[in-house]
Amino acid sequence: MYLFTKANLIRFLAGAICLLLVLNFVGFRSDGGSATSLSKLSIRRVHKYAHIYGNASSDGAGGSEASRLPASPLALSKDRERDQELNGGPNSTIRTVIATANFTSIPQDLTRFLLGTKKFLPPRQKSTSALLANCTDPDPRDGGPITPNTTLESLDVIEAELGPLLRPGGAFEPENCNAQHHVAIVVPFRDRYAHLLLFLRNIHPFLMKQRIAYRIFIVEQTNGKPFNRAAMMNIGYLEALKLYQWDCFIFHDVDLLPLDDRNLYNCPRQPRHMSVAIDTLNFRLPYRSIFGGVSAMTREHFQAVNGFSNSFFGWGGEDDDMSNRLKHANLFISRYPVNIARYKMLKHQKEKANPKRYENLQNGMSKIEQDGINSIKYSIYSIKQFPTFTWYLAELKNSERKS
Numbered sequence: 001m002y003l004f005t006k007a008n009l010i011r012f013l014a015g016a017i018c019l020l021l022v023l024n025f026v027g028f029r030s031d032g033g034s035a036t037s038l039s040k041l042s043i044r045r046v047h048k049y050a051h052i053y054g055n056a057s058s059d060g061a062g063g064s065e066a067s068r069l070p071a072s073p074l075a076l077s078k079d080r081e082r083d084q085e086l087n088g089g090p091n092s093t094i095r096t097v098i099a100t101a102n103f104t105s106i107p108q109d110l111t112r113f114l115l116g117t118k119k120f121l122p123p124r125q126k127s128t129s130a131l132l133a134n135c136t137d138p139d140p141r142d143g144g145p146i147t148p149n150t151t152l153e154s155l156d157v158i159e160a161e162l163g164p165l166l167r168p169g170g171a172f173e174p175e176n177c178n179a180q181h182h183v184a185i186v187v188p189f190r191d192r193y194a195h196l197l198l199f200l201r202n203i204h205p206f207l208m209k210q211r212i213a214y215r216i217f218i219v220e221q222t223n224g225k226p227f228n229r230a231a232m233m234n235i236g237y238l239e240a241l242k243l244y245q246w247d248c249f250i251f252h253d254v255d256l257l258p259l260d261d262r263n264l265y266n267c268p269r270q271p272r273h274m275s276v277a278i279d280t281l282n283f284r285l286p287y288r289s290i291f292g293g294v295s296a297m298t299r300e301h302f303q304a305v306n307g308f309s310n311s312f313f314g315w316g317g318e319d320d321d322m323s324n325r326l327k328h329a330n331l332f333i334s335r336y337p338v339n340i341a342r343y344k345m346l347k348h349q350k351e352k353a354n355p356k357r358y359e360n361l362q363n364g365m366s367k368i369e370q371d372g373i374n375s376i377k378y379s380i381y382s383i384k385q386f387p388t389f390t391w392y393l394a395e396l397k398n399s400e401r402k403s
Helices: 006-025 037-043 078-087 126-131 155-165 193-208 229-241 299-304 318-328 357-362
Strands: 182-189 213-221 248-252 256-258 294-298 342-345 378-385 390-396
Touching: 155 193, 182 193, 182 229, 193 213, 193 256, 213 229, 229 248, 229 318, 229 378, 229 390, 248 299, 294 299
Parallel strands: 182 213, 182 248, 213 390
Antiparallel strands: 248 294, 256 342, 378 390
16 A cells, blocks of 8 residues: 555656666666677767678688678778668678767877878778889888887777877778788777777777788677687688688787887788897897797798697697797798897786696697687677777687696
């Protein structure tokens, strides 16, 4: 009889408001993706995005879709965009969210070295490319040590600075020459949001000067399993090839910033270990076979070794396993001199070590043919093109198995 009293009504309204606030705080989403800190970050953004949705799963190695690749590495072709709009829905294999942002001012210091670069051009036509000379690598005499910008700003500020110089998805291509290197920058990621902001703010100006065509791919692992850095790099490799046949892949830790612009982000004939000298290691190479931090491999190198092992859950071991794979494939590790391949490591807490890393390393050579890009199983929950990077939210389906 007294159920609908004024006091009960007030209690009900207060409870409903509290529930809504809690749901908003944890990043409740209506598109089916799991709530992560990055998706919560995007909720607070001031930009308004236009969304194109498909479904949420992509299992296995996945093909390169060479017959449908765009002519430019910087954007999906119009035919591919139309196909995704027509095929979106429950049976589609990829969800793509294409974001369009309103940009503000462009700092002068970021445009001086981009004279002649035009904003938001469509993919260059073949007839236009034929009229341009091929890009050459920067003259090392014009480069040298650089000081990274470690002032932490919001993603909106970084996009306002860099967005007008890029195409959606964190892509860039020089407009006054034909790029000879088409590079996918693959960054395995989880819970390093401050590092991501500093990485984006520094890596784009660094790369723009090198006259390469590139795109930055951030591959975030969902919660539920220990972080598998190697598997995220495998996923980034496979997903990047669905957009373009990149000839070079740079696998890059998000907490490393280059300190010399003579350190060229391209792929030589042999795999290259990029992060030779790190400040926290007194700018010395810890051991000769190291291949962690930042590394460069061509598409042919990566296929020859079947990518990274998917067996390393937790910190450590996967880079040494890759070093063993390269040796097994009769490839050797090349490096720039210590005074060029220098990096600053951003501060972070030490990760929990993988207790099985030594066992996996010991048995790694026997698993090369069965453990890698040909055996990885994963689902892509969301793809979003931010102005400064392309983001994938991926769930690894492979289980941690005994060696």
